[in-house]
Amino acid sequence: MFTWKKCKCPTCRRSAISDFDADWHIIESDYCLMHSENAEEITRKMHHYINHADKIIGLNASGVVFSNIDDFNLTDKCFYGCNFMQCIFRGLHSKGFRSRMSTFDFAVFSDCNLLESNMQFTSFAGAKFSHVLFTGSDMIQDNFTGLESFQSSFDDSDLYNSRFIKARLIDTSIRNCNIKNTVFREIEQQNLSFKLSNTNEAIFDERGSALFTGMKELDNPVGARI
Numbered sequence: 001m002f003t004w005k006k007c008k009c010p011t012c013r014r015s016a017i018s019d020f021d022a023d024w025h026i027i028e029s030d031y032c033l034m035h036s037e038n039a040e041e042i043t044r045k046m047h048h049y050i051n052h053a054d055k056i057i058g059l060n061a062s063g064v065v066f067s068n069i070d071d072f073n074l075t076d077k078c079f080y081g082c083n084f085m086q087c088i089f090r091g092l093h094s095k096g097f098r099s100r101m102s103t104f105d106f107a108v109f110s111d112c113n114l115l116e117s118n119m120q121f122t123s124f125a126g127a128k129f130s131h132v133l134f135t136g137s138d139m140i141q142d143n144f145t146g147l148e149s150f151q152s153s154f155d156d157s158d159l160y161n162s163r164f165i166k167a168r169l170i171d172t173s174i175r176n177c178n179i180k181n182t183v184f185r186e187i188e189q190q191n192l193s194f195k196l197s198n199t200n201e202a203i204f205d206e207r208g209s210a211l212f213t214g215m216k217e218l219d220n221p222v223g224a225r226i
Helices: 039-052
Strands: 018-020 024-029 054-059 065-067 078-080 088-090 094-095 099-101 106-113 119-120 128-133 136-139 149-150 168-170 188-190
Touching: 018 039
Parallel strands: 054 078, 065 088, 078 099, 088 106, 094 106, 099 119, 106 128, 119 136, 128 149, 149 168, 168 188
Antiparallel strands: 018 024
C-alpha cells in the first residue's frame, strides 16, 4: 500500500508524490506534484515507469495527467495499493487492466476504453467518467460513491457488492451485469439502463432490494430502463 506522507508545503494537504531512484525503485519525495520543483520530470518518469513495469506496487501518482501519450498502454498492467487520486486519464485504451486496493478518488476519465478490467477493493469515489467503456469487466466490491458518469458503459460486467451511493448516472449502461448486493441508494439518473441485469438482488433504497422485501415496485427503479 502507498504511504501517506504529507506534502512539506505548510498550507498543502495533498500527499507527497512518488519519485524514482537511478535503478527505477519507487522512493518518497517531499512534495506533492503541484509543489514539486521538478514536476515535469517526475511526470515523465511516472509515465515511463508505468509503461515498462508489469506489476506496480505502492505507487503514489496523485495528480498526474495521463493524456494521449504515445505508446502508453495499461493492457495487462497490475496495480496493487496505488494512489491515483485526482489524476486525469484521457484517450487511453487497454484490455485486462487489473487493480487491487488502489484509489482513483476524484480522478477524471474521458474517452477511455478499459475493457475486461479486473478491479477489486478499488475506489472511484467522486470520480468522473465521460465516454468510458468498462465492458466485460470484473469490478467486485469497488466504491463508486459520488461518481459522475456520462455516456459510459459497464455492460456485461460483474459489479458484485459494489457501491454507487449518491452517484450521478447519465446516459449510462449497466446491462447484463451482476449487481447482486450492489448499492444504488440516492442516485441521480437519466437514461440509465439495467436491461438483463439482476435488479431484484440490488439495493436501491434503505428498504433493500425487491428480493428481500417482496415489493414489486423495487424491481424497476424509477426512471431506469430495465
